[in-house]
Every structure is written in C-alpha cells, then in structure tokens.
Amino acid sequence: MGEDPFVVHRRLLFTVAYEMLGSAADAEDVVQDSWLRWADVDQDEVRDPRAYLVRTVTRLALNRMRTVSRRREDYVGEWLPEPLLTSPDVADDVELAESVSLAMLTVLETLRPAERAVFVLREVFDVPYDEIAEAVDRSPAAVRQIAHRARHHVAARRPRVAVDRDEQRRVVERFLAALSTGDVQGLLDVLAPDVVLVSDGGGVVSAARRPVVGADRLARYLLGGLQKAAGTVTASPAWINGAAGLRIELDGELASAVAVVVENGRITRLFGVANPEKLAWLDDEATLAR
Template sequence: MTDPFVAHRSLLFTVAYEMLGSAADAEDVVQDTWLRWAGLDTSARAEVRDPRAFLVRIVTRQSLNRMRTVSRRREDYVGQWLPEPLLTSPDVADDVELAESVSFAMLTVLETLAPTERAVFVLREVFEAPYDEIAEAVDKSPAAVRQIAHRARTRVAERRPRATVDRGQQEAVVQQFMAALSGGDLQALMDVLAPDVVAVGDGGGLAPAAKRPIVGADRVARLLMAFSRQQAAYTMSPTWLNGAPAARVDLDGAAAGVVSVVVEDGRITRLYAVANPHKLGRLGEEAALTR
C-alpha cells in the first residue's frame, strides 16, 4: 500500500508553490510536512480519517508560517519580485484551471493578497476544498472563511487577465516574439506587442533588469531590441513554463533567463522576464503539478 504522503506529494508541492510562488520554499514546506507525518506513530496515523485533507492542512499551516518569513525577506528584495519559474510539460495545460492557477499572471496577482486570503483562495478556488476543511487549516470559523473567500475572489477578479487563449495561439505569439527579437526586427516586435503592454523584470540585483515595470509598446520594444543586439552571445528557444508556452534564454549552454507572456487578442499584454540566477535552477527537470 502506497504511503499517503508519497501518493499526494505532487499535490502538496502544488499547494505550497501556489501559496508561496517559490519552488525552493515549497520544497522546504513539503519536507517539513513529511517530517511531521513521519513523526506520527502507527496508532496516530490510523486515527487520520482523511490523510489527503490532513496533509494539505499541515502544508497550509507551514506555508502560512513561511509566508510571514518571506514577506519580510521580499521587503529587502532588489527590484521587482517575480515567481520562481517551473519547467512543465504541455500536459499541464490540459487542466485549464490548474494551468491558470500556476501562471505568472495569477501568481503575481496572488502576491497582492494577505497570507490568509491567499491560502483560502488557493484551497477553495483551485483545489475545491470544503469550507470546514479550510477553516481547520487556517484556524478560522467556516463563516469567516466564506467571507475571506468572497473578498479574495473579488480582488483576484479585479486584477487577473480578462481573456484566455488556447495553447496554439500562445505558441504562435511566442514564436513571433522570438523571431522578431532574433532578427532584430523592430516593426515585427511592435506588431506582437499590445500598445499598453507592461514588462516586468526580475534580476534580484544579480542580473540586469529594470527595477520598475516598463509600460508601452515603444519603450518595451526599445528595451528588448537593446537585448537583441546581444543575440550573438545568447540563444533563445521555446519552452513550457508554469503551464504555458514561453521562451528560454541561454548563455554558453546554461539558462540566463526566461520570458513568460500574457496574450490577449493575438498580442502580448504583459511580459515577465526572470534573470535572477537563484530562480533558474529548476529548469532542467519538469515539475510534477497536480490537483
């Protein structure tokens, strides 16, 4: 018989990652959860009626504790903070709700929520946990959790991208984007960017990146074209990140950055570029994400 922790490990990692936006922190939370589970004796485990709910509750509490720590750490972060990118298989996109929940766009929206709001939103909207289970996990009453869930849904709805596109269209736009950059074609790049496009870069003070979001097709295009002039040193290739088509940038065979985009009406409306080397270490192995 498979140990419940082993059976639900991918789920536990996904829950923690969506709450924290960091694979490294999520792995630490999952490890702490394992230690707590392994520390139960046989009789204690036998009393657990729903191991999945029990383990999710531990992960949630550990994630909330970690959120308070990382929030202080991010106050000192240099420049814009973006989630740690995960290499995923195209199959993740088959579960549309899961793919959206781990997208850069959604994770950056979730960063605007208070820790408990984020936990409640993730557990309810993504994993469809009952209110009473969530209440136990966040140490609130079911009535309070319902109110928190409503407030979080409203805030997320105000900030999330309005349109969704199929993977074929997003792949085509990413290909256009990469071709324009590689060819140094300013007009082709302008054609693929929405007039009010917003570009956010995360270098963490360790790699070049704008410290504030860049707004407008002209400004974003000129910034990207400055990068394209260095294409002799860099190579760009398509990849799948966080459940969506994206671009990977390599230097001397090693990852130097990734670019994830939001596409609406055939154009890029938001562009997320991560160059912080501390966030690029997991691009060699696909992350197992599940609901």
C-alpha cells in the same frame, strides 16, 4: 498494504505550497517538513489522509510566509515568483494552468497570507470550507467572508482571456522570429500597444528596475539589450508555469526565463526572471497536480 498517502499526494502538496508561496524552493522545504510531521503521526488514526496532509502543508506554508515577507521587503527591484518548467499538458487543465501562471501568482502576492491560503484552497483545489477553517484556524463563517473578499480582489486583477496552447505557441514563435532577426515592425505587430514587461534580476544581474510599458519602448529595450549583450544570446520556446514562454541563454548558460500572457493574438504581459537564485527549477519539468 497500499501506497503511502504522502507519496500519492506529494505532487498536490507541492502545488498547494507553491501557489501559496510563489517559490519552488520554499514549497519544497514545506513539503519536506510536512513529510516529517506525517512520519510522526499514527497514520491509522487519520481518517482522511489527503485532508490531513493539505491542512499540514497549509499551516506550514502560512508560517513560512512570515519569513518570506520579511525577506522580500529588502529585495532589489521587482520581485517575481520563481518560475517552473512545466509540460505542455499542464495547459490542458485550464484552471490549474491559470492558477500557477506567473501572472496569477503575481496577483496572489497582493493578498494577505490568510486570504491567499483561503483563495488557493477553495478556488483552485475546491477544499470544503470546514476543512479550510481547520487549516487556517478560523471559523467556517469567517472563511466564507475571507473567500468572498479574496475572490473580489483577484477578479479585479486577474488576466481575463483564456488562450489555447496552440495559439500561445504561435504568438511566441512570431515574437521569437522578430526578436532574432531584429525586425522592429514584427515586434510591434506581435506586442499589444500597452504591453508591460516586468523583470526580476534581484540586484544580482542586470534587469529593468521598473516595468517597461508600451510596444515601442519595449521593442527598443529588447533589441538594445541584445546588442549590448556580452556574449551570444539564444532564445527558445519553453513551457513556463503552464503557458508558452521563453528560455534565454547567454553563451549556452541559462540566463532567464520569460512567461508570456497572450490576449487576442498579441502579447500583453511578459514576466522575465533573471535572478540566478530563482532559475534552479528550469532544468527538469515540475510535476503539478490538483
């Protein structure tokens, strides 16, 4: 008897749910619920277990989206996806790394639930239109229209430059060196002139309520924050959602995770997640799969 298909595809199912929800905790709940559904079916009657499981996860994630959207309406400040600690190897799969990046997940947040589900299943996991149609309860023709609309929407907003992981790491190391020594010019050299920082404290911890825009302003904001910190701040490189980023600790305790977008040798976007409720998945590497 072969290995249980649910075990075989569990990493894929988590990745699908995470890309649809932007929350590792919600994604894990959906995967657990899908396991309960799987345990109740006559598995000998399931012709394609992978398709069946993906369809189940998609439906459960769509149901979860309704609860999530209501919860986010009352969120304090900027809402960012829940970051994951990933291995450097994730960056080798360029499409997977881009699809799970905080930059892309933030773009996906601007899609309607059905659009997001269709986009994720088609563009990231290459699921056939007829299988997507079953998962989202639409006709294949309607799914094709939704996919076209979602692609157009995402294309206008997605990060456009693919950067190899060595360059990402070098840029992050330059940023860290300038930050740790208080080198204003060093920061200005590594930050793009129109760089944007988006911070998520969830109203639980201090964070900028609005994006910080521009290299000069961001450099002052970062260095000022270090000076005001009530404790010892240390920052170290980490792979966050398939890209080079930062792990920031205050007196040895994890305080935030920062995902970085690099274009043409400079940082163009930073996504800083400090809400402690969103940092639970940064102790162990998440295992993602397509």
